Amino acid sequence: MLYRPSLPARINRLDELINNLWWSWHPQARDLFRALDYPLWRLSGHNPVKQLRDINAEKLKAAASDPSFLTLYDSVMAAFDSNMSTRDTWFENNHPGLLSAPVGYFSMEFAIHNSLPIYAGGLGILAGDICKEASDLGLPLVGVGFMYPQGYFIQRISPEGWQEEIYKHLDFSEAPINPVPSSEGRKPFVTIQLNDRSVHIGAWKVRVGRVDIYLLDTNFEENTAQDRQLSARLYIADRELRIQQEIVLGIGGVRVLRALGINPVIWHANEGHTAFMMLERVREEVEKGATFDEAVEKVRATTVFTTHTPVPAGHDTFSMELAERYFHRYWGQLGIGRDEFLELGQETNNSGDAFNMTVLALALAEHCNAVSKLHGEVTRKMWHVLWPESREEEVPISYITNGVHVPTWIAPEMGRIYEKYLGQDWVKRHDDPELWDRVMDIPDKEIWDVRQLLKRKRKAAILDRAQKSWADGNVTAPQVLTMGALLDPDVLTIGFVRRFAEYKRPALIFRDLERLKRIVNDRWQPVQIIFAGKSHPADFPSKYLLHQVYTLAADRALQGRIAFVEDYDMHMARYLVHGVDIWLNNPRRLREASGTSGMKAALNGIPHLSVLDGWWYEGYNGSNGWSIGDGPRTYDPEEEDRADAEALYRLLEDRVVPLYYDRDRDGIPHNWIHVVKETIRSVVPQFCARRMLKEYTDRIYTKAAQASNKTG
Numbered sequence: 001m002l003y004r005p006s007l008p009a010r011i012n013r014l015d016e017l018i019n020n021l022w023w024s025w026h027p028q029a030r031d032l033f034r035a036l037d038y039p040l041w042r043l044s045g046h047n048p049v050k051q052l053r054d055i056n057a058e059k060l061k062a063a064a065s066d067p068s069f070l071t072l073y074d075s076v077m078a079a080f081d082s083n084m085s086t087r088d089t090w091f092e093n094n095h096p097g098l099l100s101a102p103v104g105y106f107s108m109e110f111a112i113h114n115s116l117p118i119y120a121g122g123l124g125i126l127a128g129d130i131c132k133e134a135s136d137l138g139l140p141l142v143g144v145g146f147m148y149p150q151g152y153f154i155q156r157i158s159p160e161g162w163q164e165e166i167y168k169h170l171d172f173s174e175a176p177i178n179p180v181p182s183s184e185g186r187k188p189f190v191t192i193q194l195n196d197r198s199v200h201i202g203a204w205k206v207r208v209g210r211v212d213i214y215l216l217d218t219n220f221e222e223n224t225a226q227d228r229q230l231s232a233r234l235y236i237a238d239r240e241l242r243i244q245q246e247i248v249l250g251i252g253g254v255r256v257l258r259a260l261g262i263n264p265v266i267w268h269a270n271e272g273h274t275a276f277m278m279l280e281r282v283r284e285e286v287e288k289g290a291t292f293d294e295a296v297e298k299v300r301a302t303t304v305f306t307t308h309t310p311v312p313a314g315h316d317t318f319s320m321e322l323a324e325r326y327f328h329r330y331w332g333q334l335g336i337g338r339d340e341f342l343e344l345g346q347e348t349n350n351s352g353d354a355f356n357m358t359v360l361a362l363a364l365a366e367h368c369n370a371v372s373k374l375h376g377e378v379t380r381k382m383w384h385v386l387w388p389e390s391r392e393e394e395v396p397i398s399y400i401t402n403g404v405h406v407p408t409w410i411a412p413e414m415g416r417i418y419e420k421y422l423g424q425d426w427v428k429r430h431d432d433p434e435l436w437d438r439v440m441d442i443p444d445k446e447i448w449d450v451r452q453l454l455k456r457k458r459k460a461a462i463l464d465r466a467q468k469s470w471a472d473g474n475v476t477a478p479q480v481l482t483m484g485a486l487l488d489p490d491v492l493t494i495g496f497v498r499r500f501a502e503y504k505r506p507a508l509i510f511r512d513l514e515r516l517k518r519i520v521n522d523r524w525q526p527v528q529i530i531f532a533g534k535s536h537p538a539d540f541p542s543k544y545l546l547h548q549v550y551t552l553a554a555d556r557a558l559q560g561r562i563a564f565v566e567d568y569d570m571h572m573a574r575y576l577v578h579g580v581d582i583w584l585n586n587p588r589r590l591r592e593a594s595g596t597s598g599m600k601a602a603l604n605g606i607p608h609l610s611v612l613d614g615w616w617y618e619g620y621n622g623s624n625g626w627s628i629g630d631g632p633r634t635y636d637p638e639e640e641d642r643a644d645a646e647a648l649y650r651l652l653e654d655r656v657v658p659l660y661y662d663r664d665r666d667g668i669p670h671n672w673i674h675v676v677k678e679t680i681r682s683v684v685p686q687f688c689a690r691r692m693l694k695e696y697t698d699r700i701y702t703k704a705a706q707a708s709n710k711t712g
């Protein structure tokens with residue numbers, strides 16, 4: 001937003017392009033920035049706002065008179081204009097007139113692009129992918145979240161193998177954000193009450209194609225020093241600061257939209273953190289004259305709630321005392337008293353006396369869904385207590401399985417193969433299962449060559465990072481080896497890449513160290529494993545696990561075949577989901593609500609090797625990858641670890657490794673490529689964000705919009 005050399009008139013719409021993250025999922029637009037100044041594009045971390053801030057004016061002048069650059073520029077701008085304004089979209093064609101105003105989508109985090117580091121993991125990726133897909137489908141949607149200047153943290157690993165968290169302050173002039181309501185400057189424009197004081201809230205706008213996201217900010221001098229920090233970081237551990245933060249998001253978020261004249265028809269809460277948004281809308285109705293019950297009825301009919309947490313302990317809760325402290329001035333405005341208010345979030349199971357954000361959301365949203373088929377079952381069982389008179393199957397929580405935004409997660413090189421064999425319009429039709437039958441006709445060699453190329457690119461990205469860390473003096477020489485300097489792109493490579501959490505069992509594969517050594521160190525059929533992922537700063541058991549994995553990776557006995565790549569983020573995620581051979585996922589059963597990283601890998605031709613949990617429970621078809629152990633059931637944890645480790649080793653030894661190294665005379669493992677093709681064919685159309693968002697629209701938004709039309 002700040003700059004920079006002024007743009008030559010012929011290419012001055014670059015300004016619009018860099019301020020809309022639309023460019024991030026359109027390869028031609030990325031090519032444009034690459035063509036503009038390749039070294040700077042790389043140095044900026046693929047961030048055109050930074051690139052254009054730092055670019056040399058001569059470069060811009062040269063580009064403005066370079067015919068090949070201008071041809072590309074014109075073509076990108078034409079595609080941009082057409083995407084931004086066309087009425088020929090799936091939504092317009094299938095649901096004309098359904099929504100007179102957008103869906104309001106509230107989320108603690110949004111992962112759109114690395115230049116906007118306001119996400120921690122899967123929840124944010126889902127929110128970002130939904131915004132992009134809404135833009136592609138022409139579904140009117142507006143996001144509400146936070147503009148955290150410190151975001152999540154940057155991960156470093158000490159020489160002793162412990163995670164260190166570094167909080168860097170984002171330079172807002174490098175981010176694709178602009179202050180609202182006017183671009184003249186940032187100032188707060190709504191207030192909320194936190195106990196006895198007012199907090200002033202402003203917002204930034206991010207454009208994601210046709211979708212706008214408003215990111216709240218409390219860092220204004222009108223606020224106390226502590227309140228200025230409320231929007232500073234993601235997932236504050238302190239419960240009192242957290243309730244304050246969630247009040248800012250929920251209540252402040254509704255007020256920000258209203259102040260901007262945006263009045264959603266449907267309100268969608270992504271996870272319980274955002275549920276205070278529902279209370280604020282009840283308050284509005286009561287203010288307009290409704291009774292509490294009438295207000296709740298109206299709000300419920302137009303509210304959608306997506307729950308992501310499969311274990312009771314994982315839900316966002318506050319002590320009743322905190323809920324009382326922050327809402328004792330508010331419940332009167334809802335037309336209810338203390339007891340009635342606290343009951344809205346009261347857990348009715350024996351887990352005690354807490355104000356539970358999921359319970360609140362389930363009470364105030366009529367349209368509730370889990371994020372995979374199995375997670376739906378788990379969720380209905382978990383919340384059956386709230387509907388004691390119903391049978392478990394009748395608990396009103398449905399499921400819509402998550403999906404990933406294909407244009408974001410596809411490697412351009414794989415995209416070109418799909419273009420050649422599935423047709424120019426494959427992106428437009430990518431949720432059509434029939435289209436993907438044609439994958440079987442792609443010559444094995446073309447897939448194999450691209451897979452090898454992507455592994456080399458991943459190697460280069462890892463080495464690049466290791467080299468930088470070494471040059472900056474952040475790591476010791478042995479750490480450079482552990483960061484993946486010895487990885488060989490010709491070796492079968494397993495990716496274990498995800499947030500570190502106990503239930504994901506990152507150390508499972510080390511359970512029998514001698515057996516693992518035999519597998520990875522095999523002279524003719526070696527195997528390597530890449531680990532990456534962050535532990536939540538307050539999750540000490542998971543930090544200990546990370547330490548354990550890191551220490552084992554550094555063990556010379558494993559010959560440098562195990563790597564730990566620091567600071568997993570969207571940027572590194574792209575290289576990893578493009579550039580390994582197998583995606584390993586071994587959570588404890590019934591703990592992974594969905595998981596999405598395996599879907600990203602699959603669409604790039606990386607088969608899944610996973611416990612039958614989350615999305616894999618419905619994704620596995622017997623020939624598109626492998627399932628570790630048996631299906632969902634309850635286990636003694638020690639027995640579960642033993643059985644799954646055994647199953648994992650056997651699969652690797654007997655099936656996966658031999659298949660990968662079974663080469664024909666042309667050097668290609670044709671039977672392996674068959675699994676790759678089966679992976680692509682079966683996963684892409686089913687686990688893409690397009691299928692997911694069409695389902696949300698057809699099954700949920702349609703109903704909520706009709707209810708809204710009825711009640712006016």
Ligand SMILES: *Cc1c(COP(=O)(O)O)cnc(C)c1O
Nearest residue numbers: 121122498569570573595596597
């Ligand atoms: C996809 C993604 C995730 C989600 O990973 P899961 O294994 O599905 O939990 C988390 N972080 C990043 C950076 C991702 O790209």
